[in-house]
Amino acid sequence: MNKQENINRLIDDALKSADDIKRAAVKPFLLTRIHARMNKGKESLWEKAGWLIGRPAVAFTGLCMILLINITVVMVNKPSATDYAVERSSQQQLDEFSYTVATIYEIDNTQQNDK
Amino acid sequence: MDQPELITQLQLGDESAFTKLVDEYQDMVYNTALGIVQQADDADDITQEVFIQVYQSISSFKGDSKFSTWLYRIAVSKALDHEKKKKRKKRFGFVQSLFGGDGEEQVHPVEFDHPGIQAEKKESAAALFRALKQIPDNQRIVFSLHKLEGQSNREIAAIMNTSLQAVESLMSRAKASLKKELNDYYQKNIT
Numbered sequence: 001m002n003k004q005e006n007i008n009r010l011i012d013d014a015l016k017s018a019d020d021i022k023r024a025a026v027k028p029f030l031l032t033r034i035h036a037r038m039n040k041g042k043e044s045l046w047e048k049a050g051w052l053i054g055r056p057a058v059a060f061t062g063l064c065m066i067l068l069i070n071i072t073v074v075m076v077n078k079p080s081a082t083d084y085a086v087e088r089s090s091q092q093q094l095d096e097f098s099y100t101v102a103t104i105y106e107i108d109n110t111q112q113n114d115k
Numbered sequence: 116m117d118q119p120e121l122i123t124q125l126q127l128g129d130e131s132a133f134t135k136l137v138d139e140y141q142d143m144v145y146n147t148a149l150g151i152v153q154q155a156d157d158a159d160d161i162t163q164e165v166f167i168q169v170y171q172s173i174s175s176f177k178g179d180s181k182f183s184t185w186l187y188r189i190a191v192s193k194a195l196d197h198e199k200k201k202k203r204k205k206r207f208g209f210v211q212s213l214f215g216g217d218g219e220e221q222v223h224p225v226e227f228d229h230p231g232i233q234a235e236k237k238e239s240a241a242a243l244f245r246a247l248k249q250i251p252d253n254q255r256i257v258f259s260l261h262k263l264e265g266q267s268n269r270e271i272a273a274i275m276n277t278s279l280q281a282v283e284s285l286m287s288r289a290k291a292s293l294k295k296e297l298n299d300y301y302q303k304n305i306t
Contacts, residue, residue: 007301010239014246014297015290017239018262022231026145027159031137034163038170 118182125173137166143183143264144190146231150259151194153227153244157201161193168193180273187266187274191256198252246296254289257282 052058116124116135124132144165149158168189176185232240247255253275260266260274272282 003305007298007305010242010301010305011294011297013236013239014243015293017232017236017243018229020233021229021240021263023142023146024149024155024230026141026162027155030141030159030162030166031134033159034137034166037163038167 119178122173122176122178122182125170126176133166133170136169140183140186141166144186147187147190147260147264148194148197149229150263151191151255152197152201153229153248157197158194161190161197164193165190184270184273187260187264188276191260191274195252195256242297242300243293246293246300249296250289250292254285254292257285258289258293261286 053062116132121132121135125136141162145158145162148161148165149155152158152161165186169186176182226241227244228237229240229244247258250258256275257271260271261268266274268279268282268286272279275282
């Protein structure tokens with residue numbers, strides 16, 4: 001018998017192999033598993049949210065987002081060197097040309113008025 | 116309880132009718148799924164999904180077709196959806212592995228050993244199931260329903276919502292495709 005004849009015989013055997021096939025049996029407690037699956041589908045929104053947040057990929061991404069937002073806020077609100085210089089010079093001006101009346105005079109005046 | 120009464124009770128939400136339905140049709144649904152996905156655990160998952168779907172949508176069953184036809188239709192469609200999801204996962208696992216991930220989602224095909232095949236035919240049947248995986252979905256469904264579930268061409272036409280001629284044509288194409296796949300396989304593996 002040559003190779004192709006042998007192959008043809010194997011092909012016929014393969015095609016006939018399923019002719020008197022018997023049904024496979026389902027694993028026991030199928031109904032229990034179906035009920036468990038149905039109840040799983042009924043879990044609350046918070047349970048679903050908890051499950052979602054608890055996933056490592058989501059938790060890690062969330063953490064990265066929070067860190068990124070924090071860093072951005074800090075960087076945006078960081079006072080620049082120019083801001084500091086302007087604030088410093090205006091403070092110096094206020095100090096130099098201060099029109100603040102010394103409190104001691106007010107006290108003296110009050111005492112004179114009382115008399 | 117006869118079938119129309121069982122369906123009426125199911126539509127009324129009777130739990131004992133659902134238990135009876137699962138008991139009566141579980142082998143049919145499981146074996147249909149098993150013939151398509153060729154994985155016992157996956158077929159078990161699909162069987163559960165099918166019965167949940169039946170429970171949720173029994174009100175939409177109007178009795179235009181036989182109940183078993185409706186059930187076969189759901190089982191075949193769920194099994195095909197499952198196959199598509201699995202292929203997507205496989206592709207995603209491959210992409211993950213390209214980017215240095217361990218690709219744990221990758222699915223490795225294993226040789227299928229159907230528990231209902233006689234011991235002396237196991238080797239030939241394994242080659243047949245391997246070839247079945249390679250042929251187009253429509254041809255695979257027709258062949259599986261006919262050979263594994265013993266459905267007639269007329270019943271298959273009702274399940275697939277197509278004509279009898281279309282089923283006959285699909286069946287002959289399935290046989291030709293299987294012969295070609297088997298020939299390729301044996302050419303490579305027989306010295």
